[in-house]
Amino acid sequence: MAAKPHRYTIRSSSSALGFWLGAAVLVVLVGAPLVMAEWRVVGFVLPPALLLGWALWLFLYRPAVHYDEREIVVVNVGRVHTVPWSRVVRIRQRFSLELDFASGRPLQAWGVQPPRRAGNVASMFDRRSRTPPDPDRYVHVLEGFRENAEPGDAPVTRRWDVVPLAIGAVLIAAVIVEIAIGV
The missing domain is CATH 2.30.29 (PH-domain like)
Structure with a gap:
C-alpha cells in the first residue's frame, strides 16, 4: 500500500483570527453565567451562542x-x-x-x-529593509x-458539505424552539 501524500492547507489568516476572537467572546458570554451558576441565563444564551459559533466557523474558519x-x-x-x-x-x-x-x-x-498590497500601515515601515x-x-x-x-x-x-450544514439546521431549529417556548 502506497503512503498517503502529505497534505498542505491554505487558509485566510485574518478570517481565522476573526473566528478565534469571536469564539473567545462566545466562551466568555456562556462561561460567565456558567461559573456563577445562573442556569436560566446559560439556558437562554447557549443555543444562540452555539449558532453564532457555528456560523463563525462555517464562514470564517472552514473555507x-x-x-x-x-x-x-x-x-x-x-x-x-x-x-x-x-x-x-x-x-x-x-x-x-x-x-x-x-x-x-x-x-x-x-x-x-x-493578496495584500502595500497600504497606509505598510508605508510606516522602512520598505528598504x-x-x-x-x-x-x-x-x-x-x-x-x-x-x-x-x-x-x-x-x-x-x-x-452535509455534516456542517445539518449541524447548522439543528442549531437553527434549537434557537427557533427556544424563541417559541420562551425559555
Whole structure:
C-alpha cells in the first residue's frame, strides 16, 4: 500500500483570527453565567451562542484549500470540490484564488486570503529593509504542484458539505424552539 501524500492547507489568516476572537467572546458570554451558576441565563444564551459559533466557523474558519501531489480540495461555504491536478489548466489570484478548467468554468476558493498590497500601515515601515509583498505567492506554490502532477483522467467531484450544514439546521431549529417556548 502506497503512503498517503502529505497534505498542505491554505487558509485566510485574518478570517481565522476573526473566528478565534469571536469564539473567545462566545466562551466568555456562556462561561460567565456558567461559573456563577445562573442556569436560566446559560439556558437562554447557549443555543444562540452555539449558532453564532457555528456560523463563525462555517464562514470564517472552514473555507480552505487543501492540496497534495495528486489533487487540490477546495472547501467553500457549504460545498467541497475535489479537483485532480490534471483537470486544472491555470491558477489565478484575484480577490480569491481561482482555478480554471479546460471547460472554461472557473472555481473560486473563498478560503484563501486576498493578496495584500502595500497600504497606509505598510508605508510606516522602512520598505528598504523588507521584501515587497508577493500577491501571487499561493499561485506560485500551487502551479509547481500542478506542473509536477502526473496526467490522469480522474473526475472533478463536487459535493454538499452535509455534516456542517445539518449541524447548522439543528442549531437553527434549537434557537427557533427556544424563541417559541420562551425559555
